[in-house]
Amino acid sequence: MQINREKLLNKVKREVLQIQSQSLHHSVIINLVRQQPPQQLERSWGLEVKVGKRPIFQLPAQVNIIQVFDRMKGKLLILGNPGGGKTTTLLELARKLVIRTKKYQNLPIPVLLDLSTWENKNQKISDWLVEELKFKYNIPKKVIREWLENQLLLPLIDGFDQVSPEFSEYCLEEINKLLVNFKPKHLVVCSSFEAYKNCYNKLKVNASVLLQPLANSHIQDYLLVARSRELWSFIRDEPQLLDLAKTPLMLTMMTLAYEEILIASWRRITSGQEREKYLLNAYIRFQLRGETKSKWYSRSREPLPEQTRGWLVWLAQRMAAENIQEFRIEKLQLSWLDPNGELQTYKLIVNLISILFWGFTFGFIFGLVWELKEGLISGAIGGLVGGKLGLPGLKNLVLRIVLFSNGHIPWNYRRFLNYASSRLLLQRIGNRYQFIHHLLYKHFSEM
Numbered sequence: 001m002q003i004n005r006e007k008l009l010n011k012v013k014r015e016v017l018q019i020q021s022q023s024l025h026h027s028v029i030i031n032l033v034r035q036q037p038p039q040q041l042e043r044s045w046g047l048e049v050k051v052g053k054r055p056i057f058q059l060p061a062q063v064n065i066i067q068v069f070d071r072m073k074g075k076l077l078i079l080g081n082p083g084g085g086k087t088t089t090l091l092e093l094a095r096k097l098v099i100r101t102k103k104y105q106n107l108p109i110p111v112l113l114d115l116s117t118w119e120n121k122n123q124k125i126s127d128w129l130v131e132e133l134k135f136k137y138n139i140p141k142k143v144i145r146e147w148l149e150n151q152l153l154l155p156l157i158d159g160f161d162q163v164s165p166e167f168s169e170y171c172l173e174e175i176n177k178l179l180v181n182f183k184p185k186h187l188v189v190c191s192s193f194e195a196y197k198n199c200y201n202k203l204k205v206n207a208s209v210l211l212q213p214l215a216n217s218h219i220q221d222y223l224l225v226a227r228s229r230e231l232w233s234f235i236r237d238e239p240q241l242l243d244l245a246k247t248p249l250m251l252t253m254m255t256l257a258y259e260e261i262l263i264a265s266w267r268r269i270t271s272g273q274e275r276e277k278y279l280l281n282a283y284i285r286f287q288l289r290g291e292t293k294s295k296w297y298s299r300s301r302e303p304l305p306e307q308t309r310g311w312l313v314w315l316a317q318r319m320a321a322e323n324i325q326e327f328r329i330e331k332l333q334l335s336w337l338d339p340n341g342e343l344q345t346y347k348l349i350v351n352l353i354s355i356l357f358w359g360f361t362f363g364f365i366f367g368l369v370w371e372l373k374e375g376l377i378s379g380a381i382g383g384l385v386g387g388k389l390g391l392p393g394l395k396n397l398v399l400r401i402v403l404f405s406n407g408h409i410p411w412n413y414r415r416f417l418n419y420a421s422s423r424l425l426l427q428r429i430g431n432r433y434q435f436i437h438h439l440l441y442k443h444f445s446e447m
Contacts, residue, residue, distance in 0.1 A: 004143050008109055011137045013098045015112060015429055016091055022427045023088070024252040024436065028226050046212035056210065065089050065209070066096045072207040074154070074186025075179075079193050080211030083249030083439055086190040087158055089211065093188065094156050101154075108154040108185055109147070111137070115171065116162035116325035125174035126182060129155060136430075151185050160191035162325060162438065165198075172201040179204055213246035226255050234263045241266065244275055249437055253279055257286035280443045284309065287423045296419040303416065309447075311416065312425060314408045316435065316444035325441070326432045329413055332399055338406075346402045350395060 020026060047059040049068060059068065069076060080086040090112075097110040111133055118128050130144045133153075147153045155178075163171045179187060189203060193210075214222075219242065223232040231254060235241040245251045254261070260282040269275045288305035297303070303311075318336045319327055337343040403409045410416045421428040427436050435441035 004139055005109060008111070008137055008139055009098060009102055012094065012109070012111060013102075015136075016094050016098065018429055019427060020091055020095070022421065022424065022436070024249065024256065024424060025088070027424055028252055028255050046215070048210040048212060050208040050210065051206065065093045068207070068209055069093060069097075069186075069188070072205075074188075075205040075207075076188045077196070077203050077205050077208045078188065078190045078211065079196060079208055080190075081194075081213065081247060082161075082192055083247045083437065084211045084213070085248045086192070086211060088248070089209075090156055090158055090188065090190050097154065097156075108152050110154040110156055113155055113157045114162075114325060115157060115159040118163065118171070119323070121164075121167045121170065125171070125178050129153075129178070148182055148184075151183060153184060154186045154188075155184060156188045158190045159325070160189055161195035163195075164323070165195075168195065168199055169201050172199055172203060176201070176204050214248060214251065215246075216242065219245050219251060222251060223255065228255050228258060231255065231258050238267060240272070240275065244272070244279065249439065250276065250279060253283040257283040260286045260289070276439075277443065280440060283440075284425065287425055296415050296422065303410065303419070307410075308416075308420065308423075308425075310407070311409060312420060313444050313447045316441055316447075319441070320445040325438070326429075326434045327417075328432055329417070330396070330431075332396065332403070334399065336408075337399070337402065342402050342406055346398055349398050349402070353398070 046061075047063065047065075047068065048056050049059060049072075050056045051072070078086050078089055080089075094110050094112060101107045101109055113129060113132055117132060118125070120128075123131075126148065129148065130141050133139055133144045134141050144153075157175070160168070160171065175187075175189065178184070187205065189205070216236070220232055220236070223229065235245055235254075245254060257279070261279070266275065266278055269278055285305070288308055315327065318333075319325070322333065322335070334343065334346070337346055400409065400413065404411050417426060417433050418428060420426040421433065424436055425440070426433050435444065
């Protein structure tokens, strides 16, 4: 049991550090502020807390999330706008909880979970939790179930706003059942304001933490520290652009992609949605154009920006069609093929190779035992049977060949995904990949 506990704690620690090291805020510190290694900066967004029916109260700037967690006995709901710092706050809490749990053996183990992977809506949240931890951390289900039943797990659940609206009420009911049936000592859930406020059911937690938009003073301080004084001088008297900068994600993108932004053109855009889209496009251009020391390609062999963009658009659209947030190469689906041409080509190649392989194998073996005629007959029969059986590993290989030949993916797909992660367009966690933020994922899927 102790071995599994240490194994899980180390894996959660690596996961948290890996995600934080691939954040946009980390990139600003490394590339613009030029701190090496990056120091932990104080949060720049305000925190408000709502406890029961009491009035909402503002927390002082020096109060951090783990202090709120302790004061509210470890049962929290974190609410914010898209790009407003929810996941960042959750990861910072996870990092501190891991350190604490390593020190004190009697504390429950913090584990990161994402509700976007809750695909079977008939599945209990408790069963999903066990399956997800088995998949992510490779801990036996029996051990996870025992930990859950003995209040030895601390679920940190992100992505409620990624649950389909028609299932959100049921999802809240299931989380409440988890709290009643398994009585975890602590539990934290993240959601957007919009997704949660429209629900009739409410989580049975001790408090809600509300992440507030950045104040103008926070924006100014951030840009001056990031050596972006010129950007601040442009946006401080532009209410619409300043309003966009109040979202932490957008502010970091502005800071990184400033060289790709034509302020005069940006000012003329009247729609808030179009201004956001302009910034996302500028960020993508910056990441594809900027100098980077990539260990995945030599400088002369990097994919062209339009190739990278096209491959990521295709990936985002296929992921959106399947309603998945994470991607693994091993999970490429036949449904990602165009049924009018690509799927037919795939079936033809698989059947042809299977028939030839099994036909040759049966024909050769029986040809040695009997005469040529019987061998040919056996080969023909073996080919027909083989066409139905297929070959282990063949289907995934042919699927990738068809996708490559149609320009949807490069030949060495893993190398490309790692490269896109180094460009801060994707995020790599182990052998799983996701877009750096859901807003960027949505933007690519709509291109």
